Amino acid sequence: MPAFDYAPAPESRDLANLKPSYRPFIGGEFVDGGGEPLKSVNPATEEVLAEVGTADANDLDAAVRAARTAFEKTWGPMPGSERAKYLFRIARLVQERSRELAVLETLDNGKPITESRDSDLPLVAAHFFYHAGWADKLDYAGYGPGPKPLGVAGQIIPWNFPLLMLAWKIAPALATGNTVVLKPAETTPLTALVFADICRQAGLPAGVVNIVPGAGDLGAKLVSHPGVDKIAFTGSTEVGKLIQREVAGTPKRLTLELGGKAANVVFDDAPLDQAVEGIVNGIFFNQGHVCCAGSRLLVQESVADELLEKLRHRISTLRLGDPLDKNTDVGAINSREQLDKIRELAESGEAEGAQRWTSPCPVPDRGFFFAPTVFSGVHQSMRIAREEIFGPVLSVLTFRTPDEAVAKANNTPYGLSAGIWSEKGSRILWMANRLRAGVVWANTFNRFDPAAPFGGYQESGFGREGGRTGLEGYLDV
Amino acid sequence: MSDRVTVAKTYKLFIGGKFPRSESGRVYPVTDAKGGFLANAAHASRKDVRDAVAAARTAFAGWSGATAYNRGQVLYRVAEVLEGRRDQFAAEVGAAEGLSERKAGAVVDAAIDRWVWYAGWTDKLASVLGAANPVAGPYFSFTVPEPTGVVGILAPQESSLLGLVSVLAPALATGCTAVVVSSAERPLPAITLSEVLATSDVPAGVANVLTGRAAELGPWLASHADVNALDPTGAPDRAELARAAADTVKRVLPVPTGEPDWTQRPDIARLRRYLEAKTVWHPMGV
Numbered sequence: 001m002p003a004f005d006y007a008p009a010p011e012s013r014d015l016a017n018l019k020p021s022y023r024p025f026i027g028g029e030f031v032d033g034g035g036e037p038l039k040s041v042n043p044a045t046e047e048v049l050a051e052v053g054t055a056d057a058n059d060l061d062a063a064v065r066a067a068r069t070a071f072e073k074t075w076g077p078m079p080g081s082e083r084a085k086y087l088f089r090i091a092r093l094v095q096e097r098s099r100e101l102a103v104l105e106t107l108d109n110g111k112p113i114t115e116s117r118d119s120d121l122p123l124v125a126a127h128f129f130y131h132a133g134w135a136d137k138l139d140y141a142g143y144g145p146g147p148k149p150l151g152v153a154g155q156i157i158p159w160n161f162p163l164l165m166l167a168w169k170i171a172p173a174l175a176t177g178n179t180v181v182l183k184p185a186e187t188t189p190l191t192a193l194v195f196a197d198i199c200r201q202a203g204l205p206a207g208v209v210n211i212v213p214g215a216g217d218l219g220a221k222l223v224s225h226p227g228v229d230k231i232a233f234t235g236s237t238e239v240g241k242l243i244q245r246e247v248a249g250t251p252k253r254l255t256l257e258l259g260g261k262a263a264n265v266v267f268d269d270a271p272l273d274q275a276v277e278g279i280v281n282g283i284f285f286n287q288g289h290v291c292c293a294g295s296r297l298l299v300q301e302s303v304a305d306e307l308l309e310k311l312r313h314r315i316s317t318l319r320l321g322d323p324l325d326k327n328t329d330v331g332a333i334n335s336r337e338q339l340d341k342i343r344e345l346a347e348s349g350e351a352e353g354a355q356r357w358t359s360p361c362p363v364p365d366r367g368f369f370f371a372p373t374v375f376s377g378v379h380q381s382m383r384i385a386r387e388e389i390f391g392p393v394l395s396v397l398t399f400r401t402p403d404e405a406v407a408k409a410n411n412t413p414y415g416l417s418a419g420i421w422s423e424k425g426s427r428i429l430w431m432a433n434r435l436r437a438g439v440v441w442a443n444t445f446n447r448f449d450p451a452a453p454f455g456g457y458q459e460s461g462f463g464r465e466g467g468r469t470g471l472e473g474y475l476d477v
Numbered sequence: 478m479s480d481r482v483t484v485a486k487t488y489k490l491f492i493g494g495k496f497p498r499s500e501s502g503r504v505y506p507v508t509d510a511k512g513g514f515l516a517n518a519a520h521a522s523r524k525d526v527r528d529a530v531a532a533a534r535t536a537f538a539g540w541s542g543a544t545a546y547n548r549g550q551v552l553y554r555v556a557e558v559l560e561g562r563r564d565q566f567a568a569e570v571g572a573a574e575g576l577s578e579r580k581a582g583a584v585v586d587a588a589i590d591r592w593v594w595y596a597g598w599t600d601k602l603a604s605v606l607g608a609a610n611p612v613a614g615p616y617f618s619f620t621v622p623e624p625t626g627v628v629g630i631l632a633p634q635e636s637s638l639l640g641l642v643s644v645l646a647p648a649l650a651t652g653c654t655a656v657v658v659s660s661a662e663r664p665l666p667a668i669t670l671s672e673v674l675a676t677s678d679v680p681a682g683v684a685n686v687l688t689g690r691a692a693e694l695g696p697w698l699a700s701h702a703d704v705n706a707l708d709p710t711g712a713p714d715r716a717e718l719a720r721a722a723a724d725t726v727k728r729v730l731p732v733p734t735g736e737p738d739w740t741q742r743p744d745i746a747r748l749r750r751y752l753e754a755k756t757v758w759h760p761m762g763v
Contacts, residue, residue: 126613142605142606144744237726240726241723241724241726242723244722244723244726245720245723245724248716248719248720248722248723248729249715249716249717249719249720250716253731256726258726413702413725428759432755432757437755438753438754438755438756439755439756439757439758440755440756440757440758441757441758442757442758442759443759443760444616444758444759444760447612447614447616447618447758449610449612449613449614449618451610451611451612451613451618452610452612452618452620452756452758453608453610453620453754453756454756455754457625457753458626458705458726459725459726460726461726462726462728464754467608467610467620467754467756468608469606469608469620469754472749477746
């Protein structure tokens with residue numbers, strides 16, 4: 001049989017409408033930030049994409065003041081039915097500009113264009129569309145009549161889904177009547193600042209949304225700012241704990257969406273080919289930069305060899321490379337720092353005695369790339385079984401009985417997500433009931449929807465995003 | 478007035494369904510509102526906290542795994558047994574809080590009614606707080622509330638029974654298990670409530686009651702890695718406890734400063750805070 005090669009199918013980077021510089025968005029205006037400008041880098045090529053102005057303490061004060069004024073004067077008093085229409089407008093504008101945003105996201109983040117185009121952007125629009133409808137229906141959300149907003153929400157988001165995390169934060173905050181000061185991640189600020197332009201196009205009142213680019217120190221200032229009523233953070237458990245400690249003892253409300261080490265449990269009666277696709281999606285989607293990634297594969301011993309063989313074969317066909325190429329399955333690691341972290345943890349897996357297998361796929365000479373990697377013979381005590389790698393590295397463990405699967409799956413301080421693969425309905429429901437995780441995917445993985453609450457147990461954080469449950473984090477209830 | 482010498486009760490801790498003394502061997506005198514001696518209460522220690530948390534963790538699988546109907550019946554049974562001991566509780570609450578017989582009786586009545594209110598919630602929470610999620614794809618997605626785990630409760634210092642019931646019953650109704658530190662100066666109704674729990678089919682370890690100082694025991698509860706949530710109501714320094722709880726990402730209840738008015742009708746906020754939303758997805762297809 002002849003082997004057909006893939007011809008490159010790159011998306012045009014011109015669609016991103018990339019500008020040489022971007023600026024903070026405060027009080028409805030793009031302003032020169034007082035902070036040291038940062039350079040946002042394309043992780044696939046290491047080229048500088050743009051210079052981004054950052055906010056200093058004075059800019060942050062101005063942003064919080066603008067948000068407070070908007071909360072008191074315009075957004076807070078506005079009827080929910082009017083707020084809703086702004087959110088619907090934003091949803092439509094995101095749809096209209098989705099290709100521009102998808103290409104820009106891929107340039108800035110390194111994720112494959114097929115993912116930013118077909119997954120991130122549709123979900124961003126859906127989040128605004130879904131929450132728009134809530135704005136004038138909060139009386140029916142189950143928190144009593146006329147639930148009140150909290151005020152000014154300080155929001156800090158990560159670099160793995162820059163615009164999607166922005167949507168998860170801003171849409172519910174605005175729907176419930178809060179105003180927002182959002183800090184995008186240091187390495188991926190660009191789409192958030194285009195979103196600021198969308199807010200202008202939507203005619204959103206000044207100060208309702210403020211975007212302040214900067215590094216971790218700016219995030220810390222936002223957390224401790226006395227003018228902020230609520231903090232919402234998505235990021236590492238390590239930083240989440242620092243934030244919880246800082247907020248402790250103040251009247252500020254807090255929701256945290258932190259790390260994970262999800263177990264993806266495959267039983268001997270699972271549809272193996274389907275499971276292989278789910279396992280690949282679970283750990284290699286977005287280069288494994290997913291807090292809910294299925295990074296611990298638990299396979300029933302009797303099918304472990306067969307499954308691993310199928311899995312390695314499938315992973316060998318994944319195409320690593322140019323994120324703008326529509327044929328690419330695995331894009332670039334977001335930063336050198338993250339690449340170093342992944343390498344270090346992978347080395348620890350070898351040092352601790354696990355067997356490493358790496359896809360023989362070609363790896364580009366420049367840019368930050370890490371070939372899909374599978375460790376077998378992993379024990380629960382190893383770092384690669386306990387620590388979040390946040391990269392395309394899968395750790396495979398085995399089990400014999402369902403009870404053992406539950407015990408191993410739950411043997412983690414995290415509790416964000418889990419997967420179950422089995423054809424037996426009663427077994428799936430039994431497992432879903434016992435897994436201590438906020439999201440359980442059965443015979444599927446990495447499904448997201450604004451109507452479905454998402455969030456963790458234990459050290460994966462508290463509070464939910466999405467659904468009726470997600471409104472609670474922005475209401476004084 | 479009979480000349481008979483009454484049989485005085487030894488008040489001990491309640492851990493894992495048993496009534497042990499504090500492992501520390503410590504006791505402290507408890508007096509009534511006028512300063513008269515009532516009893517020596519066990520003065521619980523860090524190791525008693527440790528034992529109580531271990532008992533609560535062991536009991537969690539069974540209690541959270543029981544049907545909501547079963548939990549509701551067990552908790553209703555508690556109210557039945559409470560009612561039978563109404564006069565005993567009224568006497569203890571009256572002595573502890575310096576209330577007249579009539580007022581103390583009203584407090585006990587309110588506590589029993591509160592317990593009944595929470596008992597009835599066990600099999601409604603999933604309907605009220607859960608959901609079938611209308612996701613945009615061929616999937617069945619549903620969200621159910623599940624108990625957070627082991628809850629550490631620093632019970633109110635002033636309201637020795639109604640306040641205690643108001644913080645303990647919601648934790649048990651959700652399916653959580655609890656370690657409670659009672660009011661330090663008014664601990665006796667808490668131990669008598671433990672006797673009720675022990676004889677009402679509440680499984681051993683589901684509720685554990687320690688008498689002692691919130692200031693001493695609170696930090697151990699707040700930093701314990703096997704405690705999932707913390708109610709700091711009766712603690713003197715809530716901010717410090719909340720900071721200690723951050724190291725294990727505990728759910729810390731936002732509680733008002735000062736003693737709340739426990740006679741106010743509760744809402745379901747306390748229930749919500751002990752629940753985790755779990756979302757389950759499955760494809761639909763043939």
